[in-house]
Amino acid sequence: MFGIMRITARHLLYFAALADEGSFGAAARAVSISQPALSMQIRDLEAALGGKLVERMPSGLKLTRLGREVLPRARRVLAEMAEIEALPRRGQGLSGQLNIGVIPTVAPYILPVALTRLRASDLTLDIRVREAQTNVLLDILDKGRLDAALVALPVSGADLDVRPLFEDRFLLAGSRARIERLAGEGGAVAPKPAELDPEQLLLLDEGHCLADQAIAACGLDPGRRRVDLGASSLATLCGLVAQGFGLTLLPEIAVMSETASAPDMALHRFAAPEPGRTLALVRRAGQEGETDWFEALASLFANAGETLLARARTAVPA
Known part of the structure; x- marks a missing residue:
């Protein structure tokens, strides 16, 4: 009874951060306190619960059985507290x-x-x-x-x-020479995504939903990505394709920003129905x-x- 009374939202927040980050140092940085202070709060929580929450292993931290039982409950409490804090916004x-x-x-x-x-x-x-x-x-x-x-x-x-x-449509982006070859004289030809050479298509690194959407739009095999740059931003891809290193798909919302930073890049619309x-x-x-x-x-x-x-x-x- 007395142990339960000593548990605070701060204890739960720090324990959840520790579980998320996997180390005391990273968790302390995530919640903006010192590592000794975080360690003390975790020890206090363990004392209140009467058992260990984490074990220090050579490969990092591991939750104990008690820790695994406490964590989802702590997350629910923190989520409910966030809801309470949001109540003043109603209306x-x-x-x-x-x-x-x-x-x-x-x-x-x-x-x-x-x-x-x-x-x-x-x-x-x-x-x-x-x-x-x-x-x-x-x-x-x-x-x-x-x-x-x-x-x-x-x-x-x-x-x-x-x-x-x-709806944010995709445009074909590349160097002026590449786009002119695909679009023909005067840009009269509107290519289809499935007609693109997968060997020339540059995509964002794995995990970005835009890369998955581009693969689907072009009808490519997700397991057969031959051009994988590990690029984490559209700006990187636009800089590359502007200099002739392949082609990429650019969302419409990015057009004004990326054409300003990559003035040598050319854009062309796909045939209807445009992917997006x-x-x-x-x-x-x-x-x-x-x-x-x-x-x-x-x-x-x-x-x-x-x-x-x-x-x-x-x-x-x-």
Whole structure:
């Protein structure tokens, strides 16, 4: 009884961070405290529970049986506390603190537009952004450490509230010489994704959903990627293809930014139906009483996306 009374949310937060990071040093950095302070909090939690939560192994930390039983319960408590902290936003629209996740192939393009508009709506709004791949964002969202995430569909998980925002089409990007050869004189020919030589197609490294979508759009065998650069950004791919190193698929929302930084790159539209992806805002399900802020945020991202799409479609018309 007395041990249970001594357990605090801070104990649970530090234990969850330790389980996530796998070491005391990394966990301490993740929660912004010193390593000795984190170790002390974990020892206090173990004393309250009457057993060890972690074992130090040569390969790193390992959760004990008690640790494995405590961890999912700790995550549920922390997620519920995040919900409680979000209660003041009910009926108040976008206000207070907002934790948003965005995938890397969207963040550099939509955030400068969207965040400017968010700030304009409320200068006191505390916006915190986490940029990561989809699986990471969904995991953090599930743990209650994000309010919402901007991702590309489809996403797995029955416990998600999904708001589709807009369709982001793919354009063919390459050097001017390559694009002219594919498009013919005057750019009259609109190639099909399946007609591209897979040997010439440059993609992002494994784990990026855009790479998977490009593979699907081009009808390629996912296990037969012969050009694998390990590139982690579209900017890297655009710089390479602009200099004649293959071709890539560029989303419309990235057109204005990447053509400005890679002026030698040429773009061409595919034949209809153009390949693309649907971007959506997601949050944990079961928050029906908090629709105002989520709907407002979805509308803001949708409008920011439409602004970028309009610019791209003016620059590279169908």
